[in-house]
Amino acid sequence: MLNQADFRSPQTRPVFPEDADDAHPRCREMAEAMRDLFAVGGGVRGKDLVGAGFTWAEIAEFRDAAAKLASTASVRQVNARPDLMADIIEKARAPLPNRPPLPRDTKETQARLVDWGRYCTARAALVLDPWPGQRERCLGLLSLYLNRLPIFPANREAVIKAVEQTLPQVAQ
Incomplete structure (x- = not known):
């Protein structure tokens, strides 16, 4: 019988999964779709994401991370210039x-x-x-x-x- 320790990799992961750069490509696609849907309709519903080509399983898996990515990408820092x-x-x-x-x-x-x-x-x-x-x-x-x-x-x-x-x- 095989031990579960035999299937573990000796390598450690260099980045945290919460890192935006380490997001699944489908999660990034969902984040962009969320931004587009929010801009058009003011909100994002599950059926809107299904209409955009995502499965319910993808929505369940990536919804929170994609929402975080979409929010981070949508925030823009504006510095007012001094008056001339x-x-x-x-x-x-x-x-x-x-x-x-x-x-x-x-x-x-x-x-x-x-x-x-x-x-x-x-x-x-x-x-x-x-x-x-x-x-x-x-x-x-x-x-x-x-x-x-x-x-x-x-x-x-x-x-x-x-x-x-x-x-x-x-x-x-």
């Missing part, structure tokens, strides 16, 4: 409270968001009810926000002048 001068001018001309201009070496802090929100509010109020005091308040709040950014004074003035041209003209 043209971006700062554009954001100041059409301000949105959740998109403050942030040049290089500038972090989005609570104080900056509050200052930017004040400018956005003043700008919206000026559009609804233009009067000279509100126009000056709007420019003052923009200047306050820009003074806290690490940009040159000449650039601050250029932004303020560009924004001033787009503000509604009001009679005194």
